[in-house]
Amino acid sequence: MTAPTSRAQSGWKHDPPPDRAWKGRPGRARSAIAAEQDRAAGGRHRRSVDLGKGRFARASVELKVLPDTRRIRAYLRWSDGGKSPARYLGQVEHDTRAANLAEGWKMAWEKGLLTEEPPAEGSWASSPSVRAVMRANRSKDTRPELRLRSLLHKQGLRYRVAARPLPELRRTADLIFAKPRVAVFVDGCFWHGCPEHLRESHKNAEFWRAKIEGNQARDTETDRLLREAGWTVVRVWEHEDSDVAAARVIGAVRGLPTAHHEPD
Template identity: 55%
Template sequence: MTHEAVGTQRGWNDRLPPAKAYKPLSGLSRDKRTAEQDKAAGGRYRRAVPLGKGQFARASITLRLYRRTRRIRAYLRWSVSGYTEERYVCDVAEATRAANLAHAWRKAREAGLAVDEPLPESSTATSMSVRAVMTANKGADTKPELLLRSALHRKGLRYRVGVRPIPELRRTADVVFTKVKVAVFVDGCFWHGCPEHYRPSRQNSEAWSKKIKDNRDRDVATTNALKDQGWIVLRFWEHEDPELAAREIKATVERRKAVV
């Protein structure tokens, strides 16, 4: 396969590039390597390589150091029928691996080597970005919830998961401390309209805006209903640090134990 450049950058002229510009961290799990590629590409759905006839493969960017020329080259790699395909994308010269991966993904997209994965015919989402968010938002045991629960467990707290604080009220909390009446909710940034990360859909925006508003109104109603019954309600956004959230929860639970 020929290696025709689709974009180049100035290399390091008088020294070898630093390891942090191209080497992955040692011991990275497969999930973390995938997350690294997803972040650099701008989403997993943006890592598609067209194979023809409506077929796509998911690609990754590999960075290689060529010591003789003191250059880092980026290659797009994907698998087809068990065989690995590779295409040279560009030289990179940013200071960090993350920046070099992001630069290479941009060049791959500009050259048409990587594209957005199309929506499945059965999907009701308005775009792949919306579908990606919808898919990531499970009803229970989401990654932010699991991280928070692990942090709480390390702090010696015991709790119930995914139960109704008030049985007759059809509202389920993510973490519940029944005896001291503390209910914890981990709100997803998309579905609950996070002021930092929520971005309204440009397509069918009126319907989506109503959906998010209904969710937020329901959150307020849930919080008020629980408070009326003597519960303390703690809400955290999914992007918040689970350790800091766990610290606040533990302090709240301990204060309640002192008065209950």
């Protein structure tokens, strides 16, 4: 892996740094911004500031350029009771925003500003890594869901989000197309036991195996009940190519043959 290029190597010592070194893309969703910070920090569980008395805040690294010095400065910011404290971390000199964010998080840890938030009392997650996986696998408005919705909307399809295909059945689909009776589920690799990407936890292995197998059994039952009620079920893995997934959904809505999970 090639090491990030420094400012001195890249030749912008006497010029303003390029936007790619510190600016984020405009118009990004909040989920995309949070994911960028998670990657740079090494996981969401490594972004916590201890506020005392059992309280924690989720921090972010902010990059700024001072016009008079032409240097990129990194700051750690978080929220606390309506206020937004900030701590200066230092100057960063890499050619990419990702590398400079990672450097900022490293500085924050070296300065002792961060901590790994302990699990809540009674939490199933026995380690920061497991908590990170659980938090990353949100149940609604995940990045794969948003991307799929966007592609379907561009094709003129209209749908309901996070709704029950059968009101009397407590099973919620990520998307439903009422008239053609198509229910779409976007399944997370962790919670639904993706055969390609599931990494079994070494701690509480039996518990997590039972939990995931229970989810799979529930998925199978949901599919059966919906099919018996005249619905077509399309299941999409979160890792699946969005264009391929959208094509399967469009095919189902328009009456073409479709299937459950399909390999990439």
